[in-house]
Amino acid sequence: MIAGRKLFAADTTPPRMIDETIEEIQRMQTHSSSVVAVKATAALRELLDRDYRNVEAYERDLERNAGALRRANPSHASLHKAMREVVEAVLGATDSVEAAKSQTKAVIDRVTEEIETGKRRAAAEAAETFEDGETFLTHDFSSTVLEAIETAAADGRHLTAYVTEARPRYLGRKASRRLAEMDRVEPHLGVDSAAGHLLDRCDRVIVGMDCIVEDTLYNRVGTFPLAAAADVAGVPVTVVGSQSKIIADDFVFENESRPPAEVIREPIEGVRIENPAYDATPMSLVDDVVTDRGHYEG
Secondary structure (H helix, E strand, O other): OEOOEOOOHHHHOOOOOOHHHHHHHHHOOOOOHHHHHHHHHHHHHHHHHOOOOOHHHHHHHHHHHHHHHHHOOOOOHHHHHHHHHHHHHHOOOOOOHHHHHHHHHHHHHHHHHHHHHHHHHHHHHHHOOOOOOOEEEEEOOOHHHHHHHHHHHHOOOOEEEEEEOOOOOOHHHHHHHHHHOOOOEEEEEEOHHHHHHHHHHOOEEEEOOOEEEOOEEEEEOOHHHHHHHHHHHOOOEEEEOOHHHEEOOOOOOOOOEOOHHHOOOOOOOOOOOOOEOEEEEEHHHOOEEEEOOEEOOO
């Protein structure tokens, strides 16, 4: 039963999945959750070019494809939100295939725009929090944090950045290269285990977010020990991301276990390699959350 209507027997054939995009999203483990959400939402446009016998068949294909795209990366709350918004806006809203497709296109455009503008606005809001001469520590590669730093530097503020490597994928190295290209930013790169030592030089820690679910921040692994060390050192922690990454409904975060080869190339007999993609940081360790809507109060 979909939106109070009974499915016809002809509608029970398996839905056609957007397989290539699903496989691509499964491989996009080093991309921001915003990029993944936009990619998945845009992929639903493929359904607009398909033929359907009736609106029930179309809704069924939309619902199943959106579910498959969401399951391709269950750790991303923004992906979960985007797929849910598209489906809820279309199911039961119209009585014809063409009207349903028109509704789908409109909501895809709206959701994509909200994600992209939310990210830019969050970066702009965060840029305003930097002070001239500030020294900060960041972890991993957050495109939103980097855009905020670049904007603050372009506005004339001189900044010193300490970046941890974000092992085992070393995305912090990628971030430090980006920072080295910015005028008025002096980047330093250190190993993750040196974070406690580097904090004494920093005014604050600033990181991105995969998502915030109720009272927990999920972000690239290494964020939790960094925030805990900052708490002990008395260094405030700022988290930056769009409001779409904050969720408090039926979303259940599922961590990703990445390939053991990222940790060690040669397996050690009798040793199980642990390589989680994310860790969970209690929001009690976070001092400020900056989103596209300003400072988030929780």
